[in-house]
Every structure is written in structure tokens, then in C-alpha cells.
Amino acid sequence: MTTPPATAAGHIDIRDVSVRFVQNGRPFDAVSSVSLDVKPGEFVSIVGPSGCGKSTLLNIVAGFLRADAGRVTVDGQGISGPGADRGVVFQQYSLFPWLTVRQNVEFGLKMKGVGRMLREARARTLLGLAGLLSFENHYPDQLSGGMKQRVGIVRALATSPQVMLMDEPFGALDAQTRVVMQEILTNMWQQLKLSVLFITHDIEEAIFLSDKVYVMTARPGRIKAEIPIPLPRPRTPDMLSSPAFLSLHRQLRALIREESLAAMGGELKEGGLAGHDWHMGEQSVGAVL
Amino acid sequence: MANAMRIAALDETAPPSGEVDTPPAAAPVATTLAAGGATHAPVVPVMPRPSGMTQPAGATTAARWGAALRRGLPGLLLGALSIGLLIGFWHLATTHRWVFYIRFTNVPGPVEVFTEAVHLFGDRGFGSHILLSLRRILLGFAVATVLGVTLGLVIGRYKAMRSLLFPAMEVLRPIPAIAWVPISIMLWPTTETSIVFITFIGAFFPILLNTVHGVQSMDAVLVRAARCLGASEFALMTQVVLRGAMPHIFTGLAVGMGVAWVSLIAAEMISGQYGVGYFTWEAYSLIEYANIVVGMVVIGVLGLACSGAIRLLGRVLMPWQSGHGKEN
Ligand SMILES: Nc1ncnc2c1ncn2[C@@H]1O[C@H](COP(=O)(O)OP(=O)(O)O)[C@@H](O)[C@H]1O
Ligand SMILES: [Mg+2]
Numbered sequence: 001m002t003t004p005p006a007t008a009a010g011h012i013d014i015r016d017v018s019v020r021f022v023q024n025g026r027p028f029d030a031v032s033s034v035s036l037d038v039k040p041g042e043f044v045s046i047v048g049p050s051g052c053g054k055s056t057l058l059n060i061v062a063g064f065l066r067a068d069a070g071r072v073t074v075d076g077q078g079i080s081g082p083g084a085d086r087g088v089v090f091q092q093y094s095l096f097p098w099l100t101v102r103q104n105v106e107f108g109l110k111m112k113g114v115g116r117m118l119r120e121a122r123a124r125t126l127l128g129l130a131g132l133l134s135f136e137n138h139y140p141d142q143l144s145g146g147m148k149q150r151v152g153i154v155r156a157l158a159t160s161p162q163v164m165l166m167d168e169p170f171g172a173l174d175a176q177t178r179v180v181m182q183e184i185l186t187n188m189w190q191q192l193k194l195s196v197l198f199i200t201h202d203i204e205e206a207i208f209l210s211d212k213v214y215v216m217t218a219r220p221g222r223i224k225a226e227i228p229i230p231l232p233r234p235r236t237p238d239m240l241s242s243p244a245f246l247s248l249h250r251q252l253r254a255l256i257r258e259e260s261l262a263a264m265g266g267e268l269k270e271g272g273l274a275g276h277d278w279h280m281g282e283q284s285v286g287a288v289l
Numbered sequence: 290m291a292n293a294m295r296i297a298a299l300d301e302t303a304p305p306s307g308e309v310d311t312p313p314a315a316a317p318v319a320t321t322l323a324a325g326g327a328t329h330a331p332v333v334p335v336m337p338r339p340s341g342m343t344q345p346a347g348a349t350t351a352a353r354w355g356a357a358l359r360r361g362l363p364g365l366l367l368g369a370l371s372i373g374l375l376i377g378f379w380h381l382a383t384t385h386r387w388v389f390y391i392r393f394t395n396v397p398g399p400v401e402v403f404t405e406a407v408h409l410f411g412d413r414g415f416g417s418h419i420l421l422s423l424r425r426i427l428l429g430f431a432v433a434t435v436l437g438v439t440l441g442l443v444i445g446r447y448k449a450m451r452s453l454l455f456p457a458m459e460v461l462r463p464i465p466a467i468a469w470v471p472i473s474i475m476l477w478p479t480t481e482t483s484i485v486f487i488t489f490i491g492a493f494f495p496i497l498l499n500t501v502h503g504v505q506s507m508d509a510v511l512v513r514a515a516r517c518l519g520a521s522e523f524a525l526m527t528q529v530v531l532r533g534a535m536p537h538i539f540t541g542l543a544v545g546m547g548v549a550w551v552s553l554i555a556a557e558m559i560s561g562q563y564g565v566g567y568f569t570w571e572a573y574s575l576i577e578y579a580n581i582v583v584g585m586v587v588i589g590v591l592g593l594a595c596s597g598a599i600r601l602l603g604r605v606l607m608p609w610q611s612g613h614g615k616e617n
Contacts, residue, residue, distance in 0.1 A: 062517060063516075063517075064513060081516070082513070082516040082517045083517070083519060084517070084518055084519035086517065087517070088513075088514070088517040090510050090513070090514065092508070092510050094508075094510040094511060094513070094514040095514075096511060096514075096515075096529065096532070096533075097533075097609055098532045098533070098535065098607065098609050099609075100609075107515070107518050107520075108518035108519055111518055111519040111520050111521070111524060112519060139608075139609040140609075141609065155514075155518070156517070156518075159518065159519065
């Protein structure tokens with residue numbers, strides 16, 4: 001076990017991790033010897049076809065699942081279960097409907113035993129940062145999807161975790177809201193100096209937000225490529241059309257397309273195209289896309 | 290991912306079910322435990338979901354009352370008409386002593402019942418019948434609530450507990466509360482405790498089942514979120530699972546209250562000393578026919594008041610459900 005450096009905390013280290021599941025009575029590898037790391041303060045995304053094990057990987061870091069092989073550490077510590085040292089934002093809205101916005105944000109602090117006054121002050125500060133202060137006394141049902149997700153982020157940040165784990169947090173939002181949310185997220189990330197592990201299937205989103213993007217292969221999930229994103233910070237929406245951005249976009253799109261085809265081809269084969277040869281299947285899928 | 294099962298889970302709860310973010314619709318688990326199947330309909334509305342409203346209703350109180358009155362007025366008139374027709378029919382049937390298969394010969398009329406009621410309410414004896422019945426209901430119902438909700442939370446959340454306790458519950462559940470009367474008299478040292486026990490039995494199962502259902506239909510992501518925020522198992526139970534199951538628990542309480550009254554009245558009629566059920570039955574034995582109807586009406590009003598109290602409590606304890614339910 002390595003001792004973490006005193007100043008920089010929030011180092012996620014995933015080494016040779018494999019996970020097996022049983023589905024319809026048959027065991028299969030959902031994730032197969034994956035290694036990746038998120039350095040302190042880094043924003044790292046994982047992209048890959050659906051079902052490749054992205055959520056599985058994140059759930060291991062969050063403490064919901066145990067790896068069957070390999071080792072996962074955060075600042076040198078193994079993971080024994082979920083905890084407030086790792087903030088998690090889910091794709092589904094996960095605010096407690098019975099608590100107001102501010103009470104939701106205070107929840108983690110309350111669990112820690114932080115007193116009422118301090119809790120309230122911290123919650124209001126964070127809600128202010130996210131532009132949600134005027135909604136502090138609303139119930140989640142009264143908010144739009146984008147606002148709910150913003151509250152979800154603020155709630156995860158309230159206990160000052162060094163690490164944020166986000167599983168397609170903007171997946172359910174419309175395109176405009178998404179862009180705004182991305183900007184809010186980068187702002188908060190820069191101010192709070194967190195490490196973020198971010199899952200998305202949106203290539204543009206991955207490039208816009210990240211310092212580094214991992215591409216995963218279709219089942220079983222492995223790391224196919226590690227792409228550094230050398231774009232300067234702060235990032236602005238007009239970068240989306242810069243040549244550097246577009247070339248990264250092309251590169252990533254090609255990598256993911258290969259894997260999506262493999263994933264769909266695999267399904268087609270399983271789905272009863274057994275008599276056909278493999279190339280037929282792949283070509284017909286390619287034509288559709 | 291049909292039939293999916295995971296090997297290496299640390300978590301008790303099911304894996305997140307993908308994209309779905311709407312909580313499962315709440316369906317009350319009604320039980321017919323009462324003799325004669327007279328279960329009260331579940332009255333607590335569950336999870337109204339207003340569409341993306343961002344401002345709480347801003348109208349002034351007076352204006353809102355006015356609007357509500359205008360909207361409610363035709364309903365009120367029709368309601369009064371409906372009750373008027375019922376009493377009118379009753380009056381005609383009894384004054385003319387109608388006999389057409391059913392016989393109104395001995396049935397007291399509304400005027401007679403009303404004068405008798407006025408007379409009775411001046412009498413301290415009748416008040417003590419009412420108080421005693423209320424005491425029995427409150428005791429039995431309180432114990433049923435505490436036990437039903439606690440057991441329901443445990444059974445709903447822990448699979449092992451479910452396997453251990455649920456079969457026993459399933460065997461006992463179909464037995465109507467009234468069928469417990471003889472055994473209850475043998476089990477408990479006094480008639481009073483055995484009547485309270487019958488009331489408890491009536492309320493217990495609807496409360497238990499609805500609580501279990503509430504826990505199980507809760508969105509699993511909420512439990513995960515709470516654990517990520519550092520909630521201990523105890524905090525999870527009291528501050529997340531209990532709160533999340535609350536709408537269903539209140540459905541159970543409303544149904545349970547109805548069944549408790551049915552059970553209480555039957556128990557009082559069979560084994561009773563005192564209480565409105567006993568009063569009503571005794572009135573029949575003593576040929577004080579007007580008192581039968583007074584007893585019936587009082588029972589109805591008390592039942593209604595108790596259900597109303599539960600609904601009110603539900604609204605107070607679940608402000609997130611009602612505060613914004615009706616937009617203008
Ligand atoms: N609890 C589980 N039991 C069995 N199989 C599972 C379980 N969770 C996920 N899987 C399967 O593992 C694979 C990876 O899932 P997941 O990590 O959710 O993919 P992604 O997030 O990349 O879309 C999928 O094929 C999924 O069906
Ligand atoms: Mg996923």
C-alpha cells in the first residue's frame with residue numbers, strides 16, 4: 001500500500017480488474033483485466049458501447065460491487081463498501097422525494113453528524129454555486145430534470161469528497177440542458193479540485209469535459225485505447241468546432257464504431273443468424289448505420 | 290437482463306434497472322379480513338406526479354377558497370340532495386310501514402331516531418360506550434401500527450427475514466379477525482384485552498402487507514444514494530426506507546383502520562361488555578329500536594372520523610405529496 005502524497009488526494013487506481021456475472025445460468029466476463037487510473041484532480045471519462053461494463057467498473061469504485069480479480073484503490077486504500085469519501089451521481093434521478101432541495105444536500109452532512117447550522121450554511125453555499133439557492137425549499141418533484149441532476153451533483157459534493165463518480169449523469173437530459181450542465185460541471189470541478197471518473201456514451205461530451213478518455217471494447221469489456229485530451233482550459237463551446245477537437249472526435253468515433261459493430265454483430269449472431277456467415281451480418285449492420 | 294443474477298454483490302438490493310427513472314406506481318394491497326368482506330376502500334392518494342412545475346401555487350388563500358367553493362358548489366348541492374333522498378325514503382318507508390319482501394314495520398323513523406339521539410347524548414352512559422370503543426380502537430390500532438410497520442420494514446428489506454417470517458404471516462392472514470374471537474377469549478386474561486387483540490388483528494395485516502409492498506416498490510437507487518452519502522444501516526431504515534415507504538404505509542393505515550372498526554364492532558357484539566357495538570346489539574335485545582339506528586350512525590361517524598384523522602396525519606407527514614398536488 002502506497003502512502004498518498006499529502007497535498008494531492010483523490011487518486012483512483014484500477015489494476016487488472018475482472019468481474020464475472022451469471023446470466024441465464026451461464027457465467028461470463030463483464031469486465032476483463034481492466035487497468036486505468038485517475039490522477040488527483042484529473043477529469044477522466046470512459047466511453048464504450050452499451051453493455052461493455054462501464055457501470056460495472058464504476059460500481060466497483062463506488063463500493064456496490066466487488067471485483068472478482070484485480071485491485072481497486074482510492075488514495076492507496078482498498079474499497080470495502082460505499083462511503084461519503086466518494087461522491088456518486090447516478091443516471092436516474094436519485095433525490096429523496098420527501099426532502100426539500102436543501103435537505104437533500106444536507107443529507108450526507110447529517111449522516112456525518114454535522115450540526116444543523118453548519119449543515120445549512122454549507123448547503124446554501126453549494127446551492128448558490130450551482131445557481132439553485134432560490135429553489136432550496138422546493139421538493140424534487142417541482143424541479144426540471146436538469147435542476148434535479150444539478151442538485152444531485154451538489155448533494156454528492158456536500159461531504160467534500162476527493163473523488164466524484166458519475167454514471168451518464170446527463171444521459172436523460174435534452175441537448176441544450178446538457179451543454180449548460182457540462183459547463184456548470186467543469187466550473188465546479190475547477191473550483192473544487194476533485195478527481196472525476198465520468199461515464200458517457202456521448203463522444204463530444206467526453207472530449208469537452210476530460211483530460212483523458214478511455215475507450216472500452218464490447219463484451220467482455222477491456223480498455224481498447226487511452227486518449228489524452230490536450231485541449232486548453234477553460235474549455236468553451238466554440239472549441240467544439242476547432243480542428244483539434246474535430247480530429248479527436250473523428251479518432252474516438254472510429255474506435256467506438258468498431259466496438260459498436262462488434263457488439264451488435266455479436267447480438268445478431270446470437271439472435272439467430274447462425275446460418276449466415278459473419279461478414280454478412282457485419283455488412284448489413286454497417287449499411288443500416 | 291432477464292434472469293440476471295450477480296455473483297459478487299456487496300449490496301442487498303437489486304441492481305439498478307437501467308434507464309427507468311419513474312418510481313413504480315403504488316398499488317394498495319387490500320386485504321379482506323373483515324367478516325362480510327367490508328374492507329374500507331384505500332383512501333390515501335399515492336404519489337401524485339405533477340408535470341414539471343417550478344413554482345409553488347402563488348394565489349392568495351382567500352382567492353383559492355373562493356375558487357374551491359365555486360368548483361365544489363354543484364358537488365355540495367348534489368351531495369345534500371343525495372343524503373336528503375336517503376332520509377326522505379327512510380321517512381316514507383317507516384311512516385307508511387312499507388312491506389315489500391323487506392319489512393319496515395318495526396324500523397324506527399328518522400324523527401324518532403333523532404329525538405332518541407338527542408336524549409342519549411344527554412346521558413353519560415352513552416358517552417362512556419363511545420369512549421371505551423375509541424380507547425379499544427386506539428390501543429389495538431397503535432400496537433398494529435408499531436408492529437406492522439416495524440416488521441414490514443424488516444421483512445421488506447431483508448430477504449432472510451422475508452423467507453423466515455412471511456410464510457407464517459401468509460398462513461395467518463386469511464383468517465378473518467372475527468374468527469379469532471373464541472381463541473382470543475381463551476388467550477387473554479380479560480375480555481377487554483381480548484377485544485383489543487381482535488382490533489389489533491384486524492388492523493395488523495393490511496398495515497404489514499402495505500409496508501412490505503412499500504419497501505419493495507421503492508426505487509433502489511435511493512438506497513444506493515443514501516449509502517454513498519454515508520448512511521448507516523439504521524439511518525437507512527429510519528430516514529430512507531421508512532420515508533420512501535410512507536405513501537404505502539398510509540394506504541395500509543387507512544385500510545387497517547377500516548378493518549379495525551369492523552373487527553371491533555363484531556367483537557363487542559359477540560363477547561362484549563360496553564362499547565358502541567355492544568350498545569347497538571343490546572338495543573336490539575331490549576327492543577329499543579331507535580337506539581339501534583343511533584348506534585349504527587355513531588359507528589359510521591366514528592369510522593369516518595378515524596379515517597379522516599389518518600388522512601390528515603398523512604398530509605401533515607408527507608408534505609411533498611400534497612403541497613403542490615393541485616395547480617390552478
Ligand atoms: N448484476 C448483474 N448480474 C448479471 N449481469 C449483469 C449485472 N449487472 C450488469 N450485468 C451485465 O454486465 C454487462 C455490463 O453491464 P454494465 O456495466 O451495466 O454496462 P454499461 O454500463 O457499459 O452499459 C451487461 O451485459 C449487463 O447485462
Ligand atoms: Mg451503464
